[in-house]
Amino acid sequence: MLTRGGRPGGRPVPSRPAANLAGMSSSPADLVREFHRAFGLDARPTPTRVPPELAAHRGELLAEEAAEVAEVSVGGPLDRLAHELADVVYVAYGTALVHGIDLDEVIAEIHRANMTKLGPDGRVARRADGKVLKGEHYVAPDVSAVLRRQGWVPDGA
Template identity: 55%
Template sequence: MAGLHLRVLGPHAPGPAPRLHAFPLRAAGCARLGVCLLRRSSVPSRLSGVAPAVAAFHTAFGVHRNDAPTADVPAEVAALRIRLLAEEVGEYAEAVADGDLVGIADALADIVYVAYGAAVTYGIDLDAVLAEVHRSNMTKADEDGRVIRRKDGKVLKSARYTPPDVAAVLRAQTEVPW
């Protein structure tokens, strides 16, 4: 299978066997990147087991949650979610400044956990949204597979970039993963 890139999609834990997808490198837009751009239909919507775990925390501790996407969250709950995220980002910044690898790892895990908690609060399947954002981010390379960077290293959008369609992901959400 010369010229093909195999990508394993699907669960990485016990369960159904992963799906294998093979895409010709040029046809998939891989060019010089060495990785394939995933088609929207082949991006898994369940990237992790974090959402169900965080939802279980919300249930066990009586934390606000929704089972369908909604922006209708009490103002005090929305304000708490913002404060929690800001607190964890502050802890991350402190750990980076201190060169504390354990603190960095802990803060990053807390940021992800709190972000998933916010998603549970709003009834958002964050794994599905992340998959769509990832699909979009992979379109930032130009038609030759070149990456355009800002001076600080941020990857910039090329003319090939297609924005994430988060609204479509939310409309398509038929059930939450918890």
């Protein structure tokens, strides 16, 4: 085990295996895809619209999980918070799979954009509550381009 800061006597930090004990991938996308296959749930190979009823159902599932995070985030035990956060991610990846979206690629694009919030001088603009703000060098994510690379054809195109 590692210790925080690499100091003797520090709190142990468990190492993170690349895969679980059964040799499965630890990628959320792979795990959720396995779940959808095993249980016969919707999954699409390319980004596409889904029936309104299915879209509404996925939205309700996400809202339910987000509400559970909000419920435990302030005073709940850390293990329950971790559980609820993982549920949000799991349902979000499932929703992306239902829509045929490779969410890992979208997250990478969001990350790229977020990193442009850092000014060339290394300065970070923050709101009073600590939220990192978009500076003049911010370049918005191009999620449409990511989806087009995945095979999405926008409505009316």
